[in-house]
Amino acid sequence: MEKQTACWRAFRARGRVSLTALMRGSDAFLRDEGGSMSYFALVSSLVMMAFGGIGVDMVFTELNRTKVQNTLDRAVLAAADLDQILDPEDVVADYMAKMGLGDALVSSDVDEGLNYRIVTADGFVEAPSNFLGLLGIDTTTASGHAQATERFNKVEVSLVVDISGSMANNSKMDNLKTAAGEFIDTLLTSGSDDLVSISLVPYSEQVNAGPAILSYLPVNWKHGYSHCLEFPNSTFASAALDTSISYDQMQHFQWNYSSGKNTLTDTVCPRYDYERITAFSQDATALKSQIKKLTPRAGTSIFLGMKWGAALLDPSTQHITSGLISDGEVDSVFEGRPVAYDDTDVLKTVVLMTDGENQNSFRISSSHYDTPSEIAQWNTYNLNYYLAKYVDRSRQSSFYYQKYNASIGDSLLNNVCSAAKAKGIIIWAIGFEVEDHGAEVMQNCASSPSHFFRVEGTEISEAFSTIAQTLNQLRLTQ
Helix, strand or coil: CHHHHHHHHHHHHHHHHHHHHHHHHHHHHHHCCCCHHHHHHHHHHHHHHHHHHHHHHHHHHHHHHHHHHHHHHHHHHHHHCCCCCCCHHHHHHHHHHHCCCHHHEEEEEEEECCCEEEEEEEEEEEEECCHHHHHCCCEEEEEEEEEEEEECCEEEEEEEEECCHHHHHHHHHHHHHHHHHHHHHHHCCHHHCCCEEEEEEEECCCCECCHHHHCCCCEECCCCCCCCEECCHHHHHCCCCCCCCCEEECCCCCCCCCCCCCCCCCCCCCCCHHHECEEEECCHHHHHHHHHHCCCCCCCCHHHHHHHHHHCCCHHHHHHHHHHHHCCCCCHHHCCCCCCCCCCCEEEEEEEEECCCCCCEEEECHHHCCCHHHHHHHHHCCHHHHHHHHCCHHHHHHHEEEEECHHHHHHHHHHHHHHHHHCCCEEEEEEECCCHHHHHHHHHHCCCHHHEEEECCCHHHHHHHHHHHHHCCEEECC
16 A cells, blocks of 8 residues: 555656646747747748838839929920920920930920910830839839910000109119110010000109190190199099099199209100100010100109009000000000900009109299290290299299109009009019118019019119019919
């Protein structure tokens, strides 16, 4: 019995040892990182490399697509330029070839007419794939589509230029003539026929509208020496030319300090025919010829130049255009201009230029500008010369009064600029060698800070060129 018990105990002890050993072996196996676990890590690494390679293929495809699209965009923009004299399709092909994408150009198409050019192009490039082949995709493709158009909308321009006496300094008048001539050439190209009209408004201390224009307005005529109007201050709150009131004709006289000389060439209202407004013209030769004759005279009233510039874009002057067409002064294609403000096919813009700021302006007292003989007298005598020679000093101040000063001029200019902008008229303002105050006034008049140019010397040509090119409206449409 005791022998059996001892055997049983020995068997149990051996069982416990074997179980313990088995458990220790299992634990070691679970902790072991070799064998089948290394195989799993290898497979995982290969999968990650494959997906990384697929990502590289996709990035390469996107780079190809971007290159094709960007090249197409640049190509159609260049080809659509109306100043481009080469064949538009050749231009597109050349752009693509120079970027190493000659074979990627699928097609190009050109649609053009009198006032527009539309260029469309499509591109496609194919490249062998690397890792995408694991997914059964042997090649990658990238495509692009672009379209650009340059179009001359119908454009109504009022070119309002300063011809005051200070323009005689520093070759400013010569620089203006060059810049304005180039501006006209840019806008009145062969492709702009019947689409762009320019109204030239020279101004100094007043604006000579000319007898033709004034014949279609209610005017209280006083003389035939020159043709300027006096505007009530209230009319500067509107871009329109109010035809319900009768306007007083501006007095004809000259007042300057010329060392006792009886000078009569620089009258407050410009007196010569080439200083008159030319309305709704598309004759580049005639406009440039007029500009070449302009001569610096008298003071500066920017607000009067701007008033006429805005009025010649306002539909209230349509009857003037019709009358001038009947008189043979304006081409019949401009019947109906200035068009309504809600005509979305027409751009209305004023280009306002000055070399100074609003100044004081005087008028002869009515008691000395009333009878025909008195009116004729001031066509014969410079006011300053007459007063110094014939009038006692104590009585001289009774002969004249101040109608405008700089502050009033600035206020009236602000009013008419605000009224024009409220109607959607785009105002470009050029301050040509101006002082800080003049620059501030002109910038406030402009449609935005980017519509204002402060320039010196020949920089005025760059300003006019920028404006003209902007009006040609080159834009990427797709």
